Amino acid sequence: MDLRQMEVVVAVAEEGGFTAAAQRLHVVQSAVSSTVRALERELGTPLFDRTTHRVSLTAAGEAFVPAARLALRAAEQARAAVDLARGQLRGRLTVGTMQGVWADLHKPLAALRAEHPGVVVRLRQAAVTDIRQALREGTVDLAVVALDRQQQRGLVTRLLSHEEMVLVSAPRRTLAASGPGGTVTLAETARLPLVDFAPGWAIRLSVDRAFRAAAVERETTFEVNDIVAAAELVRNDLGVCVMPASIAARFPDLGTHAFDRHAPHWKVMLVRPAGEPPPLVAALLRHMN
Structure with missing residues (x-):
């Protein structure tokens, strides 16, 4: 099992199909299908239920995808740590936000890009409940959102x-x-x-x-x-x-x-998962005053 296989499975799960996953990964659909089949053979169980109309995760797939996300996230953080030691950050940072709060983000993101032009920033705009769940799942690195006191549990926040x-x-x-x-x-x-x-x-x-x-x-x-x-x-x-x-x-x-x-x-509030922030998140936090 390797990181590329994990990335493909996560893409299929998030995009809801092999064709959409192939478009996201910029490969042909047959490459996505063969990668998933090879991993399923290695694991000894199917990860997806396939029909003519939809693709859905099996119970094994539901267990696999969150763990794969964590592994991919850890690999990105490891690469970012090496880049930081070399004096230049690279990688992908996913920021969750709601409609109407862009004014809180444009200056810090501009400063981050000026300091580290190799960083790719993905803005994920969604309802606050979806962003909160994405923070817990690790698909969003940090967010600028409005949370009530109960929603803040388990997260690090700054007003x-x-x-x-x-x-x-x-x-x-x-x-x-x-x-x-x-x-x-x-x-x-x-x-x-x-x-x-x-x-x-x-x-x-x-x-x-x-x-x-x-x-x-x-x-x-x-x-x-x-x-x-x-x-x-x-x-x-x-x-x-x-x-x-x-x-x-x-x-x-x-x-x-x-x-x-x-x-x-x-x-x-500025919201992120608990624990030591990874290098990309830490770099953006320095510009969030």
């Missing part, structure tokens, strides 16, 4: 920013002011058509917690998984949306309204 969320509306929509400075309440918000983000999104989790704490029930009118789509619905006055103030600032033509109390909070 990057903390702010309150605001209600965003179309410029022509008039909201009855319920507090000083034109603030709004969650109860008033619940009576408006709401644009919500999909379950699992950090914004949605924070908004759900705030409404529960205020003992206010709400109904979602539109559910989206894209910030630009949410802003477009609001712009056309199809609903209002709760989002972090820093994200709302990217749409200056929309109206923003602070909450008088029970405002959802938005904490963006």
Whole structure:
């Protein structure tokens, strides 16, 4: 068994098929199939159930893939350690992120690339629950996300920013002011058509917690998984949306309204697995202030 065989099996598992894995690895499909068959013969058991419509992991495959990921990760870290000793880092760094937090990443990534041009950075954008799982599985090296206290267990975190969320509306929509400075309440918000983000999104989790704490029930009118789509619905006055103030600032033509109390909070953190960070992660951490 060698690292290349492990890489091929992991690619098939993650891509869901031999053709997609071959495209990812830049080889022909027959090479992927023969590599998997050879490893299955060596292990004495199939790793995949193959049908005409789909490829899925067997029980043995489910056990093999996480261990293979760890082995591949260890090999990358070993190569990175040697490169560091030679004064130049190379390799691949996978960074998990959510929509709307790119501003926290572009300067550190630019500094990392300037210092170590041989490093390839992969940005993986997903829901916060998926990123958290990827950190635990080792498929993401570190992430810039918003996690609640329970989600932080077993991970190393560092707070990057903390702010309150605001209600965003179309410029022509008039909201009855319920507090000083034109603030709004969650109860008033619940009576408006709401644009919500999909379950699992950090914004949605924070908004759900705030409404529960205020003992206010709400109904979602539109559910989206894209910030630009949410802003477009609001712009056309199809609903209002709760989002972090820093994200709302990217749409200056929309109206923003602070909450008088029970405002959802938005904490963006740098998150990584516990333990000593590998060289590539450590190099990026030095630029994350």
